[in-house]
Amino acid sequence: MTKIAFTINGKQVSSDVEGRTLLVDLIRDELKLTGTHVGCDTSQCGCCTIQLDGDMVKSCAMLAAQADGANIVTIEGLADGDKLHAVQQAFTECHGLQCGFCTPGMIMASVGILKANPNPSDEEIVKGLEGNLCRCTGYVNIIKSVKRAAELMKV
Amino acid sequence: MRLIQGHGRYASDWNMAGQLFAAVLRSPHAAARIVRIDTAAALNAPGVRAVLTHADAEQAGFKSIVGGVALKDRNGQPMKKPHYPVLAKDQVAYVGQAVAFVVAESATAAQDATELIEVEYEEQPAVVEFADAVAPGAPRVHQDIEGNVAYVHEHGDAAAVEAAFARAHRTTRLKVDSQRLVCNPMEPRACLAAFDAATGRYTLHAPSQGLIGARTHIEQITGLPAKDVDLIVEDVGGSFGIRGTPYPEYFMAMLAARTLGKPVKWVGSRSDTFLSDYHGRALALCGEVALDETGRFLAFRWTDEINLGAYAGPFGAFIGTQNVSITSHGVYAVPAVYVRSTLAYTNTTPISAYRGAGRPDIAYAIERLVDQAAFEHGFDPLELRRRNFITPAQMPFKTATGPTYDSGDFPAVMEHALKASDWAGFPARRKESEARGRLRGIGLASYLEAAGAGTFNKDQTAARVGDDGRITIFCMAGGSGQGHETTFVGVFADELGVEQGVIEYRASDLAAADLIGNGTGGSRTAAGQGSAFKALARALIEKARPLASALLGGEADYADGRFSAGGKSVGLIDLARKMARGADGRHPLDCEAEASSPATFPNGCHVAEVEIDPDTGVTDIIRYTSIDDLGNVLQPMLVEGQVHGGVAQGWGQVFGEHAVYDRESGQFLTASFMDYAMPRADWLKGTFTRESHPVPTATNLMGAKGVGESGCSGSLPALMNALMSAVRPLGVKDLQMPVTPVVMWRTLNQTARKAA
Amino acid sequence: MYAFEYLRAGSLAEAGDLLSKNPEAKILAGGQTFIPTLKARLAQPTHVVDVARIKDLAGITVTADAVTIGAMTRHVEVGNSAEVRKAIPALAALALEIGDQQVRNRGTLGGSVANNDPAADYPSAVLALGATIITTSREIAADDFFQGMFATALAEGEIIKAIRFPIPKRAAYSKFHHPASGYAMAGAFVADTAKGVRVAITGAGASGVFRWSDAEAALAKSFAAAALAGLKVDDSNCIADLHAGSDYRAHLAAVMTKRAVQKITG
């Protein structure tokens, strides 16, 4: 067992984990933050995307032990109190989700896109989403949502 | 709002105190006899509480997994349905079939223990393709089904078709495959089951499209009365047809929960989805059309080959029978149609309904056949369609063998699409592409769907009024991304003329209201449940009217959410707040309603324009146009989203998705996202234009026709016709899905070589 | 995943120590290959030694004739490094074609090169640029390093510290993404270096990354796409699987080479 401590959505947490515990399992099963989803076992779908020390990563492709000392934000920690993050706002406005299962990962990936590039073109958005799968929306409204979020973030 | 903040509750998000965890051991073989299962070592592993096998399921009285409708062929022969045990008994018939169910204190302990179960298999030869299964001397998937043929379906008038072909001026024949797909909703299956010994009731969380269907199946398979099972479903991460009925893990979790006295949770992986969710499509349709000298269609003849997989899945047999027959005329006035489908078992995962379940397949086959006929006999493909369309003047139109189309304006919808896609400007665009060394093609499809054929002939809804006057409305359709919350609240609030904020929608809450109704499926929800909510609003007004009249002292009129009489008025919600609950706890305005809505026929015309890079075989979609007649559209944004999703899934089938099995060993070769090409955000390189061309139906209160599958039905033929249009000039005679880059490259190469 | 013990090394010495003490231990870098492998139960180490935080393995240094990149440098850092972009833009561009943003935020140069996946991108740059792999015990030339699918010259417990890339006169990478996995179905890295033109092909070779000598010779004579006309990659040593035959992969390799040259010549 390895003792680890990190910050998640502004809260300091610590835990004793087995070497093989995945970060996503710790987040979902122990911390009960079930907004981060698991959609695959080969790290292809992006449903599990979280922000780790400012970078978007797939929490299914990390051991919990690797996150020792990190600062993590999950979908639950994105809004500022009652105020939605611009990307959340945009997904709502543009109908960027249907079943919602891919959505937390899509939103986190979109936040990542806009952090690196506040003015992305359609092509850049598409490239930024290459690690995320959605089966419902055909991506059209997701791409729209990211564009809209870029606008919202400017004001 | 919940979903964008991570507060959704999908099946794997539920937990209960003291829960145990399960893992499934699956068959590594496509066909094998099970000689022996030894669970001793697994049982002794740390943390393991139970290892259940077929013996346990049998002891619990579990019956065969239900194989859909009871079909009888024209000779009165019933469909042959092998027993489909919840856990494999003495044989396994596909890779991934569930063999044992391990329950332990942690998910990893359960997973570890599956490796300690010793199963002695005696491998047998496997067949995975339809042609191999029905070939003389083929290995039998089930010992008692000779020739592996489950059923032969016939529909229509064979003799009339025969006669039409005999006097036809020209004929065209085209066989198209609709390859096996994995449906892959983004949420892998999961369940959590608990048993309360005191009440004898079960609680089950599982991703399900509709509660009634699921509970009926649970009752049929486990023998537990449906009323003893509380199936609780809040959010479902996509279903597309395959999540309408329960799966083996759910029954085993219920059994384990009862035996062990603790809740049991199972969370499937994507690998479980690939191997054990029902698959989709897996059929080939061979169409023939007879034409007279002017190009008018005299008859269609369909000879279909349906690969059922190893067992009869819940809706497996529907696809190749009812669903490919109901719209086998397409949008055309065809005097004679005959359909003959052969359904065969193979050593593959059973199929069930997936996004349209046969309807996109037949739409695809028709529209490719029409293009092919135009090409072979020198007709302009648009002109050939115009000549054969059923016209608005002919509505309602009784098809030769099938249903009556109630409404539609197919010629106008096509003209709309031609305009919106700038069809006329295509030759210039093609020249421009050619100058860059690219091949360009344009393709069109006038599709027609049948929607709204539910298991129940009506849908029921209920309203429950709170002390604060807020109204909660219920129906039986579970949501999985179709936006029911918004749609139903909108319909109901609009009809009442009240603010949406005072209405709350809850799906499938059996404790609150005991209703019947159809699950989400067959794209019928908007028309069916929507109509029932409209009726519910009307019922509520009528229930409130006498109370309002009494309060206002005169016969009350209702408008915009208020009753008024003699200069006085009261708002509906205020009125509700004023009323006291009855002795039975019911609010005086609580009410129920129902509506029946027969099948509707959504239709439309899609145009795809593609560009091919002959160096790599990669195809880009340059523009996509979809003009749809979905009747009255309740929520344009939601409908548009459904169409986008359907078209993207169509793109997936046309360009990449394919569940590939090894022909010899029956191993499943594309069973992960590393090998199975899903559409990603980059699938559409150009623009997507979608416009409505509504011709409302009078057959339901909403005037709606349904939407769910139209994206697939339009995109498969439009895209494939576009590809053919790009490569026909080079001498390419045929293309079959999926047209991956390598397939396109090879086709172009071979054609060039032949030409040289 | 099978159970294992997680160990974090603070220094190279500590890592070496942990690895030598535990013969069944494995190195963990970004984990973008190794963790999926563990999840699929395709590896069963007793210990996993996390080297990602070792300072000696980090950092990018540029001299007049070479760029040296620490093994733990993540793909995103290589891709966005102003220095790498200036010195070897093709290498930065390649890094940004690996996987997706999430993978690039974790995966490392050292991990990719040590793993030598036949469909990985970095090996083509290492080979085409004639880079040197600097390990805890020696320096290995690229031409000697890659030894077939998933096989390298690395000895047990030997750790890649950094990779030194000579700065070419000009270079470009062109990749054809696998439709499902996004890895290279075929990728060509073309470099015009002080030691001549070098062309490395990844994704296609049945024994991993390889140099396409016919193309190198043709481009040495005339550095233009036209020089490649009629040249074919020998498909007898190309991967054939359910996604594509060896002929298609060989063909793609040639097309990607042509496109890489066109990127350079404009």
Ligand SMILES: Cc1cc2nc3c(=O)[nH]c(=O)nc-3n(C[C@H](O)[C@H](O)[C@H](O)COP(=O)(O)OP(=O)(O)OC[C@H]3O[C@@H](n4cnc5c(N)ncnc54)[C@H](O)[C@@H]3O)c2cc1C
């Ligand atoms: C979804 C997805 C998509 C991907 N797409 C691509 C792609 O398109 N192209 C591509 O090239 N790659 C791709 N990858 C792989 C990715 O680039 C990996 O990051 C990389 O191959 C391995 O680097 P790592 O740091 O993650 O190493 P790890 O996964 O931690 O380790 C990989 C192997 O190398 C060994 N190792 C690691 N570091 C060292 C060292 N310094 N010295 C000696 N041995 C070491 C480890 O023991 C292990 O065996 C993808 C991965 C994923 C999950």
Ligand code: FES
């Ligand atoms: S669950 Fe992490 S990428 Fe799919």
Ligand code: FES
């Ligand atoms: S909204 Fe359902 S998977 Fe994306």
